[in-house]
């Protein structure tokens with residue numbers, strides 16, 4: 001049994017026709033069935049409009065199914081009575097760091113989530129400090145959020161999610177607006193959270209990030225096109241093309257340099273080159 005069980009999930013957005021009536025509109029997800037294991041690190045990739053963000057929003061009940069079910073740790077996201085059981089288990093980090101910060105001061109921002117869960121103030125203090133330490137932002141806890149770089153703001157958003165002590169965090173293109181240094185910092189935090197047992201779901205358009213997950217789910221037109229290990233996905237050029245994706249840069253470099261195809265990660269390639277020198 002998965003920690004998150006998605007069965008025949010369909011999301012259809014409605015639209016308003018000329019007569020002012022609400023009518024069926026875009027089908028963003030169409031028959032998605034997936035199990036996500038507790039403690040796993042899963043990447044979700046696919047072209048723009050393939051349904052990634054829609055799927056993310058289904059995982060903590062921000063969107064509820066038009067048809068099918070999403071069950072988180074036994075709680076159906078469509079059940080309004082237990083929506084906080086779902087929300088406290090699955091945290092979210094979105095793409096735009098500026099849209100996620102709710103307070104002007106760093107530590108207040110991190111406290112916002114646990115305050116909403118009704119946690120007692122002494123424990124909130126402890127959770128906020130711990131979360132800030134884990135993202136390397138404790139020293140800046142009294143600072144104004146507007147003074148931070150994009151990467152630092154994103155780390156604050158992650159600290160906010162950590163402070164809720166969720167079992168799972170869904171990251172929807174968290175590095176898309178960051179510079180390479182900010183991106184690497186966020187990836188390091190995600191990998192560390194995974195190593196501590198938190199289920200990490202990373203939506204990304206950087207194949208070099210997807211490659212670091214244990215499993216990659218590819219969406220196309222609201223359906224699961226394939227679901228494999230990164231090594232299996234990135235050794236299948238035809239699938240990458242069908243999905244409208246690109247190879248990770250190091251794999252392209254490997255092929256241009258004529259290195260063996262069995263090398264599937266940047267580490268493998270680096271080791272190989274070291275040994276050849």
Ligand SMILES: Nc1ncnc2c1ncn2[C@@H]1O[C@H](COP(=O)(O)OP(=O)(O)O)[C@@H](O)[C@H]1O
Pocket residue numbers: 013014025026027028046047048049050051052053054055
């Ligand atoms: N609120 C909405 N109303 C109508 N259509 C939407 C809405 N949100 C997303 N869509 C449409 O659903 C499809 C999937 O969108 P999305 O999940 O954002 O894709 P991705 O994150 O993979 O780029 C797109 O065609 C998008 O235009």
Ligand SMILES: [Mg+2]
Pocket residue numbers: 052053054
């Ligand atoms: Mg998106």
